[in-house]
Amino acid sequence: MKPPSHVLHRSVRAQPQSAVGGSGLTLKLADGREIIDASGGAAVACLGHGNRRVAAAIGAQAQKLAYAHTSFFSSEPAEALADLLLAEAPGGLTHAFFVSSGSEAMEAALKLARQYFVERGESQRTRFIGRRQSYHGNTLGGLMAGGHMSRRAPYEALFSPSFSRVSPCFPFHYRLPDESDDAYVTRLACELDAEFQRVGSETVIAFCAETVVGATAGCVAPVENYFRRIREVCDRHGALLILDEVMCGMGRTGTLHAWQQEGVTPDIQAVGKGLGGGYQPVAGILVAERVIEALAAGSGVFVHGHTYQAHPVACAAALEVQRIIREEDLVRNVNAMGAVLEHTLRETLAGQPHVGDIRGRGLFFAVEFLADRATKTPFEPQRQFAARVGRAALERGVAIYPGAGTIDGTQGDHVIIAPPYIARAEDLERIVSRLDAAITAALADEISTEWSKVGHHGRHETRG
Numbered sequence: 001m002k003p004p005s006h007v008l009h010r011s012v013r014a015q016p017q018s019a020v021g022g023s024g025l026t027l028k029l030a031d032g033r034e035i036i037d038a039s040g041g042a043a044v045a046c047l048g049h050g051n052r053r054v055a056a057a058i059g060a061q062a063q064k065l066a067y068a069h070t071s072f073f074s075s076e077p078a079e080a081l082a083d084l085l086l087a088e089a090p091g092g093l094t095h096a097f098f099v100s101s102g103s104e105a106m107e108a109a110l111k112l113a114r115q116y117f118v119e120r121g122e123s124q125r126t127r128f129i130g131r132r133q134s135y136h137g138n139t140l141g142g143l144m145a146g147g148h149m150s151r152r153a154p155y156e157a158l159f160s161p162s163f164s165r166v167s168p169c170f171p172f173h174y175r176l177p178d179e180s181d182d183a184y185v186t187r188l189a190c191e192l193d194a195e196f197q198r199v200g201s202e203t204v205i206a207f208c209a210e211t212v213v214g215a216t217a218g219c220v221a222p223v224e225n226y227f228r229r230i231r232e233v234c235d236r237h238g239a240l241l242i243l244d245e246v247m248c249g250m251g252r253t254g255t256l257h258a259w260q261q262e263g264v265t266p267d268i269q270a271v272g273k274g275l276g277g278g279y280q281p282v283a284g285i286l287v288a289e290r291v292i293e294a295l296a297a298g299s300g301v302f303v304h305g306h307t308y309q310a311h312p313v314a315c316a317a318a319l320e321v322q323r324i325i326r327e328e329d330l331v332r333n334v335n336a337m338g339a340v341l342e343h344t345l346r347e348t349l350a351g352q353p354h355v356g357d358i359r360g361r362g363l364f365f366a367v368e369f370l371a372d373r374a375t376k377t378p379f380e381p382q383r384q385f386a387a388r389v390g391r392a393a394l395e396r397g398v399a400i401y402p403g404a405g406t407i408d409g410t411q412g413d414h415v416i417i418a419p420p421y422i423a424r425a426e427d428l429e430r431i432v433s434r435l436d437a438a439i440t441a442a443l444a445d446e447i448s449t450e451w452s453k454v455g456h457h458g459r460h461e462t463r464g
Helices: 052-064 076-086 102-119 140-145 149-158 181-199 226-236 289-297 312-327 330-351 385-395 425-461
Strands: 019-023 026-029 034-037 093-099 127-131 163-166 204-210 240-245 268-271 283-288 355-361 364-369 401-404 413-417
Touching: 034 425, 052 312, 076 093, 076 312, 093 102, 093 289, 093 312, 102 140, 102 204, 102 240, 102 268, 102 283, 102 289, 127 140, 127 181, 140 149, 163 181, 181 204, 181 226, 204 226, 226 240, 283 289, 312 330, 330 355, 330 364, 330 425, 364 385, 364 425, 385 401, 385 413, 385 425, 413 425
Parallel strands: 127 163, 127 204, 204 240, 240 268
Antiparallel strands: 019 026, 026 034, 093 283, 268 283, 355 364, 364 413, 401 413
């Protein structure tokens, strides 16, 4: 019998299966099974698994220089990665700060935004505005900025009152009946403006948002002109715009940066999962020139840092990942295969009565489930329907990414499909076919559970 694990896993009640190998879209488990990784973990594995070029780059850098503390030294991979990402100053972004996770990236973004105003003599700016049904990481700062209710709940007592939230841009559930896109966007912009005024516009540091919402609500893209109107509100009140593209950026939604489809540019952008494709823990922030200029004119120092920031091996991995994406024109493939994925999902799942919405961009799509499509009534949370679909999918050899609390943090179920950028049409067809079977199996399990409860209650009723 296998001894218990000494690893503190995400659940202390169950030990996950061990993955022992991977190639392309396929993961191999310790028991010999092969699984199609249809979500790239959490939209991480953008090149798939086992890329030899990236592995070679990691090994070569580890042999050459594994670590040098950034208080004293820079490194060739960090400089080359920043040059590759920012040589043309996309959207006015000119500097990069590399860390080890998306949560660290958002923490750095919040601190840099605060310091920007301190350097400018506006130290009264102490507040951030975020959105409900958002996620900005698992550090305390990220949790305070975000709106992932279940992850926030245990730590609410520790939170600062400097963070508040407004409505998400989530038209499937929150646009009013007969409300046009323009009217909906106007309403959301007015709500944000009112929040600036409620807390005191001169106190707000930044508005934080995921350009395309990730796991919390399930691949929710903004309505056209939403971010243009939001940018106008931020500019009117002198606040920064922080866009979190840890999940949706670096090519995932069909452009290198998701904001390129929105007609705006951020002052600070967080990047992560698609930066290094999972080959090393690496993420970062990309920073606008005006923010850097404020530091240069003031203290000249970013009062923040991590032991492993700009880690040479991590930056070498990310550099090779980004070179491959460009050399193989993989963002173009994301666009082409994204159209195939959407079409295949809609065609294959058309007969599923509890598929309420299919949404997303590029190779970043979600399927939301509803108990009643006509009324948009979700399954009861205790049913854990998305988790059931996820388990049924894994049994059928495909890994997807389930999410709960889709609608308001408590109610709603969805799954995310986010395959690697190297996916082909036949890969997507296999993924969606197995997802279809998994949904059917989860529904059968749901019905079986309900009948079991009815029978159980019935036996109680006949005992009298």
